[in-house]
Structure formats: structure tokens, C-alpha cells
Amino acid sequence: xxxxxxxxxxxxxxxTITNLFFDNHLFxxxxxxxxxxxxxxxxxxLKKITGIEERRYASADQVTSDLGLxxxxxxxxxxxxxxxxxxxxxxxxxxxDVKFGTVQSDAVPCLxxxxxHLLQIKNxxxxxxxxxFGCPGWIEGVIQANAFIRSGIxxxxxxxxxxxxxxxxxxxxxxxxxxxxxxxAVVLETTDDDSGIKSHLSASYTFKEKDYLYFGxxxxxxxxxxxxxxxxxxxxxxxxxxxNVPDAMKQCLDKSGYSIDQLNKIIIxxxxxxxxxxxxxxxxxxxxxxxxxxVMPMVIEKLGNSSVATIPSLLSMILxxxxxxxxxxxxxxxxxxxxxxxMNINAIVYKF
Numbered sequence: 001x002x003x004x005x006x007x008x009x010x011x012x013x014x015x016t017i018t019n020l021f022f023d024n025h026l027f028x029x030x031x032x033x034x035x036x037x038x039x040x041x042x043x044x045x046l047k048k049i050t051g052i053e054e055r056r057y058a059s060a061d062q063v064t065s066d067l068g069l070x071x072x073x074x075x076x077x078x079x080x081x082x083x084x085x086x087x088x089x090x091x092x093x094x095x096x097d098v099k100f101g102t103v104q105s106d107a108v109p110c111l112x113x114x115x116x117h118l119l120q121i122k123n124x125x126x127x128x129x130x131x132x133f134g135c136p137g138w139i140e141g142v143i144q145a146n147a148f149i150r151s152g153i154x155x156x157x158x159x160x161x162x163x164x165x166x167x168x169x170x171x172x173x174x175x176x177x178x179x180x181x182x183x184x185a186v187v188l189e190t191t192d193d194d195s196g197i198k199s200h201l202s203a204s205y206t207f208k209e210k211d212y213l214y215f216g217x218x219x220x221x222x223x224x225x226x227x228x229x230x231x232x233x234x235x236x237x238x239x240x241x242x243x244n245v246p247d248a249m250k251q252c253l254d255k256s257g258y259s260i261d262q263l264n265k266i267i268i269x270x271x272x273x274x275x276x277x278x279x280x281x282x283x284x285x286x287x288x289x290x291x292x293x294x295v296m297p298m299v300i301e302k303l304g305n306s307s308v309a310t311i312p313s314l315l316s317m318i319l320x321x322x323x324x325x326x327x328x329x330x331x332x333x334x335x336x337x338x339x340x341x342x343m344n345i346n347a348i349v350y351k352f
Contacts, residue, residue: 001149001150001190001191001192002146002149002150002190002191002196002197002198003145003146003149003150003157003188003189003190003191003196003197004188004189004191004193004195004196004197005186005187005188005196005315005350006078006079006080006081006187006188006189007075007076007077007078007079007080007081007186007187008074008075008078008184008185008186008187008312008315008316008319008320009070009071009072009073009074009075009076009077009078009184009185009186009316010071010074010182010183010184010185010309010312010313010316010317011067011068011070011071011074011162011182011183011184011313012056012182012303012313013056013057013058013059013062013067013181013182014056014059015056015057015058015059016054016055016056017054017055017056017057017166017180017304018053018054019043019046019047019052019053019054019177020043022039022042022043022177023039023040023043024039025039025171025172026171026172026220027039027042027172027173027174028172028173028219028220029219030219031219032219032220032221035174042174043177046174046177046178049272049273049274050178050272050273050274050300050305051272051273051274051298051300051301052177052178052273052300052301052304052305053301053302054301054302054303054304055177055178055179055180055181055302055303055304055305055306056180056181056182056303056304056306057164057166057180057181058100058164058166058181060100060101061100062100062164063097063098063099063106063164064093064095064096064097064098064111064162064163064164064183065091065097065111065114065115065118065162067162067163067164067181067182067183067309068091068093068111068115068160068161068162068183068185069114069115069118069119070183071160071162071183071184071185071309071312071313071316072089072115072119072158072160072185073119074185074316075158075185075186075187075316076119076158076187078187079187079189081156081187081189083119083121083158084121084122084123084126085123085155085156086121086123086126086156086157086158086187087125087126087127087148087153087154087155087156087157088126088127088128088129088145088148088154088157088158089112089115089116089121089126089127089128089129089157089158089160090112090129090130090131090141090144090145090157090158090159090160091110091111091112091115091128091129091130091131091141091160091161091162092130092131092132092133092137092138092140092141092159092160092161092162092308093111093130093131093132093137093161093162093163093307093308094132094134094137094163094307094308094341095163095164095165095167095168095230096111097111097114098164098167098168099167100167102167103167103168103227103229105168107130110128110129110130111130111160111162112128112129112130112160113128113129115128115160116128131144133340133342133344133346134213134307134340134341134342134343134344135269135271135305135307135308135310135338135339135340135341135344136202136269136308136338136339136340136342136344136345136346137161137307137308137340138159138160138161138184138308138309138311138312138338139311139336139337139338139346139347139348140202140344140346141159141160141161142159142186142188142197142336142348143200143202143346143348145157145159145188146188146197146200149188149189149190154190155189155190156187156188156189156190157187157188158185158186158187158188159185159186159188159312160183160184160185160312161183161184161185161307161308161309161311161312161313162182162183162184162308162309163181163182163183163306163307163308163309164181165179165180165181165230165305165306165307166179166180166181168229168230169229169230170218170219170220170229170230170231172218172219172220172223173218173219173229173231175231175232175234176229178272178304178305179230179304179305179306179307180303180304180305180306181306181309182303182306182309182310182313183306183309183312183313184309184310184311184312184313184314184315184316185312186312186315194351195330195351195352196350196351197348197349197350198256198257198258198333198349198350198351199252199253199255199256199257199348199349200252200346200347200348200349201248201251201252201255201345201346201347202344202345202346203244203248203344203345203346204342204343204344205240205244205342205343205344205345206342206343209236209240209342209343210342210343211233212232212233212236212237212240212341212343213230213231213232213233213237213340213341213342213343214231214232214341215228215229215230215231216228216229216231217229237339237343238272238275240339240343241271241275241279241339242275242278242279242282244339244345245279245283245337245339245345246279246280246282246283246285246286247286248337248345248346248347249266249279249283249335249337249347250283250286250287251347252335252337252347252348252349253335253349255349256333256349258333258349258351260284260287260289261289262333263295263333263334263335264295264328264329264332264333264334265295265296265297265318265326265328265332265333265334265335266280266283266295266296266334266335266336266337267296267297267311267314267315267318267334267335267336267337268280268296268311268336268337268338269310269311269337269338269339269340270298270299270300270303270304270305270306270310270311270314271300271305271310271339271340272300272305273298273300273301276296276298276300277296279337280295280296294325294326297314297318297323297325297326299313299314299317299323307340311336311338328352329352330352331351331352332351332352333349333350333351333352334349334350334351334352335347335348335349335350336348336349336350
């Protein structure tokens with residue numbers, strides 16, 4: 001027995017932020033000095049390295065749980081279930097609800113509890129909790145839901161991934177241009193047929209890698225030095241991902257019993273276009289294969305990096321035929337993979 005996805009949904013905020021938005025930003029180095037390159041050059045390099053031309057920001061009246069609620073409602077509607085029959089609501093995020101114009105995180109009660117309340121679920125035994133696992137949080141939530149279902153504790157679970165990274169960025173840090181807002185969700189149900197989750201793998205690298213992504217002070221030394229923003233060591237993350245993620249993907253695929261030639265799609269966290277392409281290329285090299293055409297859908301160009309929301313949002317777009325050149329058919333084998341703060345890595349092999 002395993003679990004399968006019976007409903008998907010996402011929420012892509014309506015506010016489109018192009019690279020031109022950053023023309024008048026004052027970008028500083030880590031020591032507080034103005035960067036020598038002009039902003040046009042900086043954004044051009046961003047596009048070349050990450051692929052990002054646009055990203056989406058939540059509206060001023062929305063917080064992360066609002067985005068998650070909309071995605072959850074769509075997934076529940078798509079599944080056709082009564083929400084009162086849900087056994088678990090698992091909400092993956094990293095920064096809680098941060099209101100527009102503030103920097104304070106609000107995660108009490110947890111975001112899953114807020115969504116359950118807004119869904120007006122009366123069932124007290126529908127357990128609602130949050131997962132903080134970096135960008136791989138949504139996949140980890142799915143892995144946990146699958147464990148509950150396989151053990152017989154649960155029959156139906158809702159797993160949400162949502163984030164408003166635009167609220168926790170240092171506007172003086174050029175890395176802030178990468179981040180975006182969004183939400184995605186799935187409903188999983190027990191199944192005895194041949195579809196569903198076939199294998200999974202998770203790992204946490206913390207001995208030397210813990211602070212590759214972290215909360216740090218603004219590069220503007222005149223700002224409040226007690227306020228913290230999301231920061232990253234991009235070079236170390238890139239090198240870490242290229243060494244460790246392809247191997248984790250291979251372990252997960254080998255564990256599933258399927259061969260590389262049976263793999264139809266790879267849905268990978270939309271972190272950085274060049275990095276993701278390099279990860280997938282190295283993954284196929286482990287099998288002495290070249291990368292097949294159309295195996296890896298990418299939406300980072302228009303949606304940016306919305307952390308835990310990238311994979312469920314992308315999955316929803318594909319299953320609802322909203323993405324050109326990419327479809328998932330019954331019987332297809334799909335490999336999900338992510339890497340992020342922790343440093344954490346995980347993967348799932350799924351048969352549709």
C-alpha cells in the first residue's frame with residue numbers, strides 16, 4: 001500500500017515584478033560598499049545565471065497562509081473529497097506569515113491550523129502542523145503524509161507549500177532578485193493500485209553546510225542591525241548541489257526499481273536554471289546517458305524562486321495542461337527532487 005495524488009492546486013500571485021523593478025535599487029556588497037556594476041549589468045547577469053526575467057509577489061493584503069489557503073481550496077476541489085475527511089494538513093514554509101511592510105514573522109498558531117480554520121473543518125482529529133525544512137519542505141511533507149498513510153494512521157492528507165519570500169529579503173542584496181511568492185498543494189489518498197509513491201529519500205547535511213543559507217543582517221550598515229534577512233552563499237550552494245543532489249536522485253530512482261530509461265519527467269525545485277540544468281545533466285551522466293528532450297520543465301523564468309511552492313505549483317500547472325510542451329500521462333514515472341536550507345536534500349519517485 002502507498003499513497004497517490006488525487007488533487008492538485010496552486011496560487012500564482014498576480015503582481016508581476018520584472019527585472020526593471022530593480023533599476024533604482026542600491027545594491028551593496030557584504031561590507032556595505034556600493035557595487036561597481038550598474039543595475040542593468042547586474043540584472044543581465046542574473047538572467048544569464050538563473051534564467052529569471054520575472055517573479056511574482058503577493059499583494060499587500062496577503063500573507064503566506066492566505067496563499068496556502070487558495071492553493072489548498074483548489075486541490076480539495078480538484079480531488080472531489082469532503083475536507084472533513086482529511087486526517088492531516090501539513091503546511092511547508094520557512095518564515096511564517098509576514099505582513100507587508102513589516103519584518104516580524106507570525107507562526108503562532110501554526111499556518112496549517114490557520115488554513116484548517118479558514119477551511120471551516122470541524123473534525124478535531126484532522127491534525128494540522130507545519131514543516132520547516134528549507135526549500136525541500138513540501139516534498140518532505142509529502143513523504144511524511146505517505147508514511148502516515150502507509151502505516152494506516154491516515155487515509156487522506158493535504159500537503160501545502162507556500163512562501164512570501166519578498167517579505168524577508170534585504171533590498172540591498174542582489175540575491176534578493178531571485179526570490180518570489182507563491183503556493184501549491186496536493187491531496188494524497190491511500191491506494192492499492194500500481195500508481196503512487198514508489199520510493200523516497202531524504203538527507204540533512206549540517207556538519208559543514210548548515211550556514212550556506214541563513215538569516216543575516218542587511219548589507220546597509222546604516223539600517224537596523226538587529227533585523228535579519230534571508231542570505232545565502234551562492235557559490236557554496238551551487239557546488240554542494242552539483243556534488244550531492246544527482247547522487248541522491250540516483251539512489252532514489254534505483255530504490256524504486258525503475259530504470260533511467262523508464263523515467264518520463266524530472267520535477268526539480270526551481271532554484272536556479274543553470275544549477276538545475278547542471279544537476280540533471282550530472283544525474284544522467286551517472287547512467288552514461290544524455291539528457292532527453294523535454295524531461296525537465298522550468299518556470300523559473302517567469303515565476304522566480306518561491307521556495308517550497310515551486311514544485312507543487314509546477315506539478316499543478318502540468319496536470320492542468322497550463323504548460324506548453326509538458327504533459328504527464330497515466331503510467332508516467334516522475335522524479336521529484338529538491339535542495340535547500342539545512343542543507344537538506346530529498347527526492348520522490350512517483351508513478352502516475
